[in-house]
Amino acid sequence: MLKAALIGYGYWGPNVAKQLYRNKNYVFDTICDLREDRLEKAKELYADSVAYTTDYNSILKRADIDLVAIAVETSRHYQIAKESLQSGKHVYVEKPFTDNVEQAEELKKIAADRGLRIHVDHIMVYHPAIRKIKEIMDAGALGDILYVSCYRQNLGNVKNDVNAMWDLSVHDLSIIDYLADGANVRFVKALGEKAYSSRESITFLSVQYENFIANITANWISPIKERKIIIAGTKKMLVYDDVDVINKLIVYDKGFDKTPIKDMEYDEFVVKSRIGDAIIPKLEQSDALYNSLEHIRTCIENEQESLTDADAAIRVIKVLELANQDLHSNGKELKNE
Numbered sequence: 001m002l003k004a005a006l007i008g009y010g011y012w013g014p015n016v017a018k019q020l021y022r023n024k025n026y027v028f029d030t031i032c033d034l035r036e037d038r039l040e041k042a043k044e045l046y047a048d049s050v051a052y053t054t055d056y057n058s059i060l061k062r063a064d065i066d067l068v069a070i071a072v073e074t075s076r077h078y079q080i081a082k083e084s085l086q087s088g089k090h091v092y093v094e095k096p097f098t099d100n101v102e103q104a105e106e107l108k109k110i111a112a113d114r115g116l117r118i119h120v121d122h123i124m125v126y127h128p129a130i131r132k133i134k135e136i137m138d139a140g141a142l143g144d145i146l147y148v149s150c151y152r153q154n155l156g157n158v159k160n161d162v163n164a165m166w167d168l169s170v171h172d173l174s175i176i177d178y179l180a181d182g183a184n185v186r187f188v189k190a191l192g193e194k195a196y197s198s199r200e201s202i203t204f205l206s207v208q209y210e211n212f213i214a215n216i217t218a219n220w221i222s223p224i225k226e227r228k229i230i231i232a233g234t235k236k237m238l239v240y241d242d243v244d245v246i247n248k249l250i251v252y253d254k255g256f257d258k259t260p261i262k263d264m265e266y267d268e269f270v271v272k273s274r275i276g277d278a279i280i281p282k283l284e285q286s287d288a289l290y291n292s293l294e295h296i297r298t299c300i301e302n303e304q305e306s307l308t309d310a311d312a313a314i315r316v317i318k319v320l321e322l323a324n325q326d327l328h329s330n331g332k333e334l335k336n337e
């Protein structure tokens with residue numbers, strides 16, 4: 001059985017710990033955090049069933065630990081992932097993988113040289129609703145994709161080591177990457193505003209993919225919580241609303257039909273809107289984080305690459321890195337005379 005240790009027990013780490021503990025295909029061995037108070041919190045739940053440490057080196061020295069799950073602040077992923085790989089451990093790294101492409105490429109190489117797996121927790125790829133959307137799209141039910149609109153906003157948690165785009169839009173970029181089978185990105189544009197932080201807490205990101213466009217909002221300064229994706233195809237459209245507890249996913253038979261005008265020499269059409277049924281697909285009841293951890297476990301056991309490996313993460317980070325550059329460049333200036 002695979003033996004795992006967790007580094008980072010802050011806000012998100014406890015969720016990873018819960019799913020590692022729940023998954024009886026893992027031996028969940030150790031929780032590590034620099035802060036004693038965080039370890040005390042963990043002890044309230046896990047008592048003597050796991051070991052605790054403030055020094056992650058003690059985990060890396062252990063020959064019997066197979067997988068290190070890293071849930072520390074993003075700016076610290078690279079160093080801990082690198083040392084873990086160099087110590088012969090497979091790694092599960094929280095999103096975003098690293099804060100630049102160069103470091104991500106370096107980690108990928110270390111893992112490849114040593115035959116180790118990197119799994120980046122692009123958690124939404126393991127969400128039953130996103131899996132269902134992929135099924136619908138792969139069956140061709142939406143037709144050709146025209147655009148994807150994503151809204152991810154709430155009040156806080158304003159961070160300082162990454163901007164809202166790196167924290168939130170990484171989810172949407174990974175969803176699109178998965179749904180569109182790693183589709184090529186052609187252009188990236190971004191706008192942002194630094195409010196209550198040294199980094200942008202509101203960002204509007206636009207991405208031109210090979211065959212469709214996407215608009216992605218990330219916002220920590222919103223009065224309402226929103227986690228919504230709209231995908232419009234030439235045949236059907238869908239809305240995924242993660243905040244809606246009942247109707248998370250609705251597929252609309254709405255769109256436009258083109259009817260050729262008779263007796264015209266050239267191709268001329270009448271465009272008419274079409275409003276048909278709305279369908280609520282049944283979703284499997286499963287936990288995305290559990291699925292993500294189970295996926296890397298089976299990948300390690302079967303010696304396969306993870307669906308969200310370093311390559312998938314690099315495709316996403318490349319967009320974020322370009323977008324960051326665009327945040328600091330001006331668009332077309334409107335001259336007010």
Ligand SMILES: NC(=O)c1ccc[n+]([C@@H]2O[C@H](COP(=O)([O-])OP(=O)(O)OC[C@H]3O[C@@H](n4cnc5c(N)ncnc54)[C@H](O)[C@@H]3O)[C@@H](O)[C@H]2O)c1
Pocket residue numbers: 007008009010011012013032033034035038054056071072073074076094095096121123167
């Ligand atoms: N998958 C998701 O949906 C999701 C959601 C939230 C956060 N995250 C990701 O999880 C990661 C952690 O985010 P967070 O909000 O929990 O951060 P956090 O600041 O709340 O927690 C980080 C923890 O790591 C500990 N830590 C830092 N350096 C350490 C070290 N060298 N050794 C041991 N412990 C160390 C800190 O003491 C802290 O307790 C981030 O990368 C974030 O993007 C993912």
